[in-house]
Amino acid sequence: MTIKTLDISPVGRVEGDLDIRVDIDNGYVVNAWTQAELFRGFEVILRGKDPQAGLIATPRICGICGGSHLTCASWALDTAWQTEVPRNAILARNLGQLVETIQSIPRYFYGLFAIDLTHKNYSSSNFYEEATRRFAAFTGKHYELGITISAKPLEIYALLGGQWPHSSYMVPGGVMCAPTLTDITRAWSILEYFRTNWLEPVWLGCSLERYEEIKTYDDLMAWIDESPNHRDSDLGFYWRMGFDIGLDKYGVGVGKYMTWGYLPHEDKYQHPTIDGRNAAVIMKSGVFDSFNHTHTLMDHTFTLESTAHSWYDEGGMDIHPFDRITRPTQNNTKDFNNAYSWSTAVLHKDYGRLEVGALARQLIAGGTHGESWQHYDGFILDVFKQMGGASTHLRQLARVHEIVKLYRQAEHCLREFRLNDSWYIQPEEKDGKGWGATAAARGSLCHWLEIEGGKIKNYQVIAPTTWNVGPRDGQGIRGPIEEALIGTPIRDLSDPVEVGHVARSFDSCMVCTVHAHDSKTGQELARFRTA
Secondary structure (H helix, E strand, C coil), X not given: CCXXXXXXXXXXXXXXXXXXXXXXXXXEEEEEEEEECCCCCHHHHHCCCCCCHHHHHHHHHCCCCHHHHHHXXXXXXXXXXXXXXXXXXXXXXXXXXXXXXXXXXXXXXXXXXHHHHHCHHHCCCCCHHHHHHHHCCCCCHHHHHHHHHCCHHHHHHHHHHCCCCCCCCEECCEECCCCCHHHHHHHHHHHHHHHHHHHHHHHXXXXXXXXXXXXXXXXXXXXXXXXXXXXXXXXXXXHHHHHHCCHHHCCCCCCEEEECCEEXXXXXXXXXXXXXXXXXXXXXXXXXXXXXXXXXXXXXXXXXXXXXXXXXXXXXXXXXXXXXXXXECCCXXXXXXXXXXXXXXXXXXCCECCECCHHHHHHHHCCCCCCCCCCCCCXXXXXXXXXXXXXXXXXXXHHHHHHHHHHHHHHHHHHHCCXXXXXXXXXXXXXXXXXXXXXXXXEEEEEEEEEECCEEEEEEEECHHHHHHCCCCCCCCCCHHHHHHCCCECCCCCCCHHHHHHHHHCCCCCCCEEEEEECCCCCXXXXXXXX
């Protein structure tokens, strides 16, 4: 057996902080290591600061999902201070997060994932010429439209927060805005523009109502065959091409999935508590174990972090975030038998390593656990079963499938505002512990906060990519992306685009210039500009 090792640095198209090492044998990945290369240190920065500093600092953790961080920071303070949050404020917070996630879907698909469909590996595919016409970076007809249209929902965010990104309009006790009827009318028109100029004619090739009739895998395939508009929509085209080039054959992962749930109901979470959250979110929380076909609720107390293979001087033990104090090491030399990443390994105390993201959310949406009124959608779970499990291809379908239901929830928020009611109730500051969680576009996000003496004693953030890109845990078990890379076919060792497919199916949002290096010689094997 001859093992070829590739160090790919960096991987991604937005942020340059993910490297991947893979061992390849006979054209397939047999081992993998994901390395987070950038230490941000927000947990260290916030220590000792005013409790509301998280509202300003944490939205800057990410330039694409700052609203999700702001949501978590607000709810963490609400639960710590035992505030009352008005109905309008819950709707306004939800709307901000919804439109931020809606914009992320076309931006992600066209700008980060679909351009790989124009790779030379697929030049023999019958879909290749059309994929190039649609999805080629900068020049693709639908690439340009998708990237441009993605900005429209953010105009609604700006109506609430004054700007995007890095707004801080969500605060403990409510929101610092009071939209007028003109604002709400304008928001409706923006949603309509997004639907009539891209979502229905380009992405779906049908009305939202027709797409919502799809409940099973067989329904999807019948929908594709029903009309040329469906078949040749970007969704229909991608789904057919993905099978043709084999995206359904690899990228399985750990087989266990988690979401915190999100979108607190405006009438059920006005007195937020940590314990009461599961029963008050519209999109329910949960863990799906595909090996036993079980759905269970997720609780924050089940969460553990391991630094056994991370660059932290914390003993390497599995520890709950409330009990963790971030201590970065001064020595961040890569040692693949020991520490090799700034990310921790996050795990569930009973289920171990879990995948988070759109696929996880949709698999859990298909469970009958939780409250009877909470959202249920069995479509992706049925596709998962019919396809024999997860894959790079299915992760894309799960991500883009969400956009219609998120659009409907945005409509719900606009419809339910009562403009003359309150938007903010001033809280009483106090010491205590708080926790805020949500589902950002690329997965489960949460903030843990402890206040003592009127200052932040401890602040911990576990972001979606921490779950997915984390290194091996204390038992040596691979993280979700590391595991998903196992079995990936590599056609060309000098240009391993398939590794990028798997990483990007998790929306590992990295850098715009991708290099491939030979780990032994250091020779650069390929370089291509993608954005």
